[in-house]
Amino acid sequence: NRFSQFRWPRGGHDYAQCLGRVFAQWPEFRSTCLDVFGECGHDRREVAARLDAKFEDSSVHREVMVARWNARAMAAEDLRARGGEQAEHERRAMAAEERRQRQFIATDKCLLRWNQQRMLAEERQQRSTEKMRRQQLRRERLSMQAEDR
Numbered sequence: 001n002r003f004s005q006f007r008w009p010r011g012g013h014d015y016a017q018c019l020g021r022v023f024a025q026w027p028e029f030r031s032t033c034l035d036v037f038g039e040c041g042h043d044r045r046e047v048a049a050r051l052d053a054k055f056e057d058s059s060v061h062r063e064v065m066v067a068r069w070n071a072r073a074m075a076a077e078d079l080r081a082r083g084g085e086q087a088e089h090e091r092r093a094m095a096a097e098e099r100r101q102r103q104f105i106a107t108d109k110c111l112l113r114w115n116q117q118r119m120l121a122e123e124r125q126q127r128s129t130e131k132m133r134r135q136q137l138r139r140e141r142l143s144m145q146a147e148d149r
Helices: 015-039 044-057 059-148
Strands: none
Touching: 015 044, 015 059, 044 059
16 A cells, blocks of 8 residues: 555654644655555646645644644743753752751851850869868868867
8 A cells, every 4th residue: 555654653643743744744744645546547637736736725624733732832931941940949959958058067066166165164163162162071180189179
């Protein structure tokens, strides 16, 4: 069958492939039709005029298909652009989160250092207080021993 090359499989078709295929295959399809009708005894000029009229009549449909393809292509491009914007938004959000985490870590280290310094100061104060208490007790003991003699 000479027309088998022009058959399309069933199912959804990508508009870009469909439109490209229609425009690319039309001259060859037209020529094949003229050959087949000519072999069957029809006047090639009459068949060519009918085919050209049909092709011209379908121009509105083709324009609608081209408009749909353009709309889908623009929507796909917008989606890709938004995907790029989304990726940029996510990158910025991640960078902001990393900055917050670094600030948190720095604040946590600062608080830890302050707590350690405060604990060391408190330990020094306790040792000093304990030393003074021991010295006071020693003085009192020495004073009591001196009185006992």
